[in-house]
Amino acid sequence: MKVLVPVKRVIDANVKIRVKADQTGVETANVKMAMNPFCEIAVEEAVRMKEAGTASEVVIVSAGAAQAQETIRTGLAMGADRGVLIQSEAALEPLAVAKLLKAVVEKEGADLVLMGKQAIDGDNNQTGQMLAALLGWPQGTFISKLEKNDSGIKVTREVDGGLEILDLKMPAVLTVDLRLNEPRYASLPNIMKAKKKTIDTFSPEDLGVDVSPRLETIKVVAPPPRKAGVMVDSVAALVDKLRNEAKVI
């Protein structure tokens, strides 16, 4: 079974985000970048499947600027076999990424797509669902558990109010949630070996995909700074404030 893992290069989760002065977006110059944490969980799961013998090959795919190659290398260092970079300097929207991924899935003949449920930059939570729709494949989103069986794949989804267990036919698209696993640290020798693994590069044109934007960002602003809290001296005062000031009870 060939597993494709799409990954996204995002601003490192530990970096404090700053909005650009001209309000066109967030500052990314000289900012530390890293693999989106949900993507990391997807890579970990794919590598575990490879180690368990259920996956024959794990291919990392990323769409974005040339530096996305570094993010692919992170996945290769964790144990994936090879990479595919769809190089585009343009800002890519979820639908464009889904179309690009569809082309790579078909080119590669992948049996399973394992990806993060969303990226921590745009928080769109769309690409996996769009990809499944474009491919006409079953989808399992927000999964916290995954088991391969003879007929397909059994997944546990984290949904509002509990867990939902689905049996999916293969091929399928799965998007992973936080509790699926704890990603490993790539070992230092494996980081060095990753350098020798291949990354094929394509352009959106090579894949016949039009990535022109369909959305227009009007402006990006920072959230208002949080005001200092107040200490109340009794439960009665708290209830009074909740009822009359905040009007939540």
Add this chain to the structure above:
Amino acid sequence: MSLDRETFEQLLDTVRRFVAERLVPREAEVAEADRIPDDLLDEMRALGLFGLSIPEDYGGIGLDVEEEVRVAFELGRTSPAFRSAFGTNNGIGSQGIVIDGTEDQKRRYLPKLASGATIGSFALTEPDYGSDAASIQTSARRDGNLYVLNGTKRFITNAPSADLFTVMARTGAKDSGAGGITAFLVEADTPGLSLGKPDAKMGQQGARISDVIFEDCRVPEDAIIGGVEGQGFKTAMKVLDRGRLTISGTCIGVAERLIRDSLRYASERKQFGKPIGSFQLIQAMLADCETECAAAKALVLDAARRKDAGEPITKLGAMCKYYASEMVGRVADRAVQIHGGAGYLTAFGIERFYRDVRLFRIYEGTSQIQQLIIAREMLKEFRQ
């Protein structure tokens, strides 16, 4: 640089994350138990930390000196005891073999040292001879094709967990000086080798040291590093030469950690209605820490690059060890001062670093020995 920038940055980033996420949260636990838990040692092995300086051909990562120093900056940002666990495998416990070992010795020992399956240790210092290393008296008497070792080694880092010792012993006459010393590779389970009780010490709990005692301990002649008698002192000096830079790198890492902790405290702690960091006397201490630390860093990076370029760095290496270890001592002292009462409390961990860093001025050549090396090299250069 032996690695391309991107690969090295990724490696550095992984070490940084490992230190911040896995090691820093367990500093107090390790100090209290005076032992590094096995699960953490396993993680260090899996990550490849035991083989940083061992060449790739022998299963290590083969970092050059600049890279190793930059990794040491990162590893310094937590208790030095953690680094000590794999420090000897990257430094004094393996470099004798890397630098002067025979091909057979390299194949036999380096892969296991690189993976952390074997722990290496370096036994030079004795009860009566440390700084005066050329006078050590542990003897190695030839007996057919064996050598018989007798003597005691003291303050031996990682001896309690070591599987392999690099032992300096005298094959020449009692008064044969440096030229009569030979380096032997002695496996810990060799009959006649025993250990003293682990020594209780001021700091760096979790890193363990003890005496190593040789009583008619017989080793084969192919245990001599490089196979030639009388080369041991030179081997030891080469090993210590490189080690000085990585220890300096660790000092800088610790100093950076303490400066960060001090900045945080100075920003949060209020007196007279203002954060203490807004007071000039606190600012002076912060500025001195930052300036001295940056100077040490520049010195160490320069020395490391020169070493990688093949320049002799005996003087520079001694300058690095001397300055960086004294610098981190001053930084730790100021960190306690900036933290005030909190700095003196165990719970804040600052006093622990204060005790930990004291060792840097003592081991692998005291500050006074470094001063002697620096001046000796200066006079030699002047005469030329």
